Amino acid sequence: MTINIHHLELLMLLLLLFVVGLAVLARRLGQPYPIIFVLGGLVLSFLPPVPDIALHPDFVFLVVLPPLVFAAAHNTSWRDFRENLMGILMLAFGLVAFTVVGVGFAGHYFFPQLTWKTGLVLGAVVSTTDTLAATSIAQKLGIPTRIVDILEGESLINDASGLLAVSFTVGIITSGHVPSLLSALGQLLLLSSGGVIIGLAIAWVHSRLIYRIEAAQIELTMTLMVPYVAYLAAERLHTSGVMATVACGLYLGHHRTRLLSLGARLESPAVWNTVEFILNGLVFLLLGLQISSVLAGIEHMGTGKLIAGGIMVSIIVVALRFLWVFPGAWIAQKIRKHFSGRETEIENRQVFLIAWGGMRGVIALAAALSLPESLPDGAAFPARNIIIFFTFCVILVTLVGQGLTFPWIIRNLGLAQSGQKPNLEEQMALRTMIQRAISYLQAQREKDIANKEVYEAVERAYKRRMALLKNPEEGTKEEFYAQANRYLEVAREARNIERMAAGELLATNQINDLVYQQLILDIDLQDARYSAKFAS
Structure with a gap:
C-alpha cells in the first residue's frame, strides 16, 4: 500500500502513539520494551486497518543506525571497553566468521533451497546481535558489570563486522569470485581501520569546534549531527561507517565532560534518551509489522516447512554461539594474560549467560532486506525471500524466546543480586574528592582568618556528605548518620516551603511563569543532587 504525503503525518502520529502505549505496557509487565514492541507489531500487522509499512534498509542504515551506535559508544566506558577488548573482538570478529561459515554449510546441508554461497549470505545476515533487551534485563537484575560490558561491546563492533560479512558474501554471488582468505582479511582490516581513522579524525575536528562554543542548543545540535557526518563520510570513502561512528562515539564520550558546557552536560542525557527511545521504539515496532510483507514473499513455497526451517x-x-563462546573465552583470557600479565577469571556460568545473550534485532532484518533483488546478469538473487524469512524467524526466536527466559536464566545461575549493590569505585572516588576538598578548606581557613566562618560552613556541608558514604571497613556511626539523614529531611522540607512560596507568588501575579519555572528548576536540581543516591 502506497502512503501519500497527506497520510504520512497521521501514520507517524499513530506509530508514535503505539510506541508510547506499548512502552507503558512493557513497564506494567516488567519486560524489556523491544520484546513488547516486536510482539505488538506482530499483532498489529494482522489487523485490517493497519497499512503495510515496508521497513526500508536505507531508513535503518542512514537514519536509525548512526545515532543509536553513536549513543551506545558515547555511553561506553573506554577503560572497561579496553580491558574487555580481547573478549569483545573474539565475539565481534571470531564469532561472526564462525557463524557465517557454520550457518552457510549447515543451511546448505539441511535446506536444498540454499547453496553454500546463499547459506554464507544467511550466516552473515544473522551474525549481528542487538543486546538492548539483554542488557536492560541484566542491569535491572544487577549481574556483574563485566558481562554487560562484553555484550554491549560485542554489539557495537559486530554491527560493523556483520555488515562487512554481508558485503563479502553478496560479492561472492554477484561476482562469482571467491576471494582468498588473505585477501578477505586484508580487505576487512582496510575497511575497519579506515573507518576508525575517519571516525577519530571527525571526532577530533568536532572537539576543536565544540570546545569554543558555550551555547547548549548549538552544542547539542552539533552532537546530534556528528554521528551522521562520521557514518556518511566513511561510507563515501568506502570504509566502514559503523566503525567510524563507534570510534567517534568512544572518543567524544571519553572527553565529553571536558568538551561540553555545563548547560549541555545537563541537557544532553534527556535529549539522547528521548532520541534513543523514539528510534528504538519505531524500528522494533516496524520490525513486528514486517510479518505480512515477509510472508507475502514466500507464500507459494510452503509456509509450514519454511517455519520449521526457520526454527531449525x-x-x-x-x-554455534555456544560452541564458540566457551573456548573463545578461554582463548581471550590466555591472550590477555600474555600481553598484560594479568589473569582475570570468568566463571562458566557467566560465559553461559554471554552465550544466551546473543539476541538478534533490526540490523539483521535490515541487512536481509538490503540484499539485491537481481544479479548483474538480470537473474533474480537466489533464495532472497527465504533468507529474509529465516532471518525474521531467528530474530523472533532469539529476541522473544531468549529475551523472555533471560531473567529466569540469570536467577537460576545465581547471578541476580538482590537490592542495589553500591558502586565501590564511585564511593572510593567520592571519599577521595571530598577529603581533598576538606583539606583545601582547612588550609585556606588558616590563611583567610577574616572569612573563617565561611570556610567552616562549607566544610560542615562536605563532612555531612562524607557521613552519607557508608564504609563497613570504617565502622558505622549511627548517630552521625542519623544526624546527616535528618539534615537531608529538613533541607527537603525547606525546599518544599520554597515551592509553596513560589506558587503563591505566581498565583498572585507577582512573578511570571518563566521566572516561576526557573525557580522551580533550581529547587528540582537540588532535590536531584541530594536524592536517594546519598541516602544511608
Missing part, C-alpha cells in the same frame, strides 16, 4: 536455523545460530 535459529537453533543452529544459538548452538
